[in-house]
Amino acid sequence: MGEEKSDNEIIELYKNGEKEALKYLIERYASPIFNFVAHLTNRNDAPDIVQDIFIKTWKNIKRYDSKKASFKTWIFTIARNSVTDFWRKKKNILFTEIEESFSENIPDENLLPDEVLQKLEDAELLNKTLEKLRPDYREVLVLYYQEEMTFEEIGGILSKPTNTVKSQHRRAIIELRELLHF
Structure with missing residues (x-):
């Protein structure tokens, strides 16, 4: 069911009472969300954060508005906010400059x-x-x-x-x- 239907179609099924529909969205986004979270935190903390993301998704799915953003954008925003919350709880400082300075020139500025x-x-x-x-x-x-x-x-x-x-x-x-x- 999940592969042939769009995110919005699956969400509508869920909103109309088909509780199993949410499972397909979770299966579709579990890996990309995990990889995103793991890159911004670490692989040990990522499973807990991802679980929180899908709980937040489930709790707020009825408020999702496809006119404001795609589901992909919406769920990745939840993921980003969850990572930010994680770092706040860890009392780490986000968005700091790199402490080391690198003085070497870039050899090939035309490299894509x-x-x-x-x-x-x-x-x-x-x-x-x-x-x-x-x-x-x-x-x-x-x-x-x-x-x-x-x-x-x-x-x-x-x-x-x-x-x-x-x-x-x-x-x-x-x-x-x-x-x-x-």
């Missing part, structure tokens, strides 16, 4: 962002490097490359103008190049 990410064969290196980025830059990169969202969708999730998201994406790529010495 896709090429930079494709050159990273070692996923562990990428994850460690992403952890060094400012959280707002990391969010943009994870949503754009891993979740394959548009700048407009990312702007909706982060409550930022599209041009701000594009600018953060560009700055994140430059910083990523510096960290990786490309």
Whole structure:
């Protein structure tokens, strides 16, 4: 049922009393939400945060309005807010500058962002490097490359103008190049 129906069709089924319908949305978004959360926190805390996200989704699904945002944007906004709440509870400071300074020049400024990410064969290196980025830059990169969202969708999730998201994406790529010495 879930694969052939759109998110909005499944939500309507749920709102009309078909309680099993929500299961299909959870199955559809469990992996992307988990990966997003794991990149912004860690794999040990991610399952609990993801569970909270789906509980919040279930509790608020009847208030979802497809005219305001796509379901994907809506659930990723819940995920982002849940991650922010997690860090507040952990008393970590979000959105801080990187403590280390890197003074090396970028060898190839014409290298495209896709090429930079494709050159990273070692996923562990990428994850460690992403952890060094400012959280707002990391969010943009994870949503754009891993979740394959548009700048407009990312702007909706982060409550930022599209041009701000594009600018953060560009700055994140430059910083990523510096960290990786490309």
